[in-house]
Amino acid sequence: MPHSEFTENILNAIRSIPEGKVCTYGLIARLAGNPRGARQVSWTLHSMTMKYDLPWYRVVNSKGTLSVTEPDGKEYQKHLLGQEGVEVSDNYEVDLDNYLWKTNNNNYHL
DNA sequence: TTAGTGACAGGCA
DNA sequence: CTGCCTGCCACTA
Numbered sequence: 001m002p003h004s005e006f007t008e009n010i011l012n013a014i015r016s017i018p019e020g021k022v023c024t025y026g027l028i029a030r031l032a033g034n035p036r037g038a039r040q041v042s043w044t045l046h047s048m049t050m051k052y053d054l055p056w057y058r059v060v061n062s063k064g065t066l067s068v069t070e071p072d073g074k075e076y077q078k079h080l081l082g083q084e085g086v087e088v089s090d091n092y093e094v095d096l097d098n099y100l101w102k103t104n105n106n107n108y109h110l
Numbered sequence: 111t112t113a114g115t116g117a118c119a120g121g122c123a
Numbered sequence: 124c125t126g127c128c129t130g131c132c133a134c135t136a
Binding site for chain 1: 115116117118119120
Binding site for chain 1: 130131132133134
């Protein structure tokens with residue numbers, strides 16, 4: 001039980017992302033029950049990734065680009081996505097039309 | 111308690 | 124296409 005319920009829903013949503021697919025921050029926030037909580041998703045990832053074994057690399061911004069701040073983070077993320085079959089352009093951009101994870105329903109939060 | 115911050119999103123020039 | 128601004132929410136000092 002990390003912190004607030006929002007944070008737990010965010011973690012749960014990220015764990016639900018299947019291999020070979022990517023998801024945006026806004027979509028994660030929506031799945032967590034907070035359509036406006038995209039920034040919270042970023043904070044959660046940055047803070048909890050190391051402790052909770054999350055597929056952080058499957059999360060990109062709305063433009064489809066890698067938003068990692070760490071200098072070599074993008075290269076690392078690109079490598080991890082490539083292992084799952086997700087092609088990342090040399091400009092660290094993912095084709096959302098093909099790789100975006102689409103859910104049947106907008107909400108499944110408790 | 112208030113102010114500052116962040117791996118964002120969306121709208122607009 | 125790029126860049127700037129605003130709204131958002133939870134966390135930290």
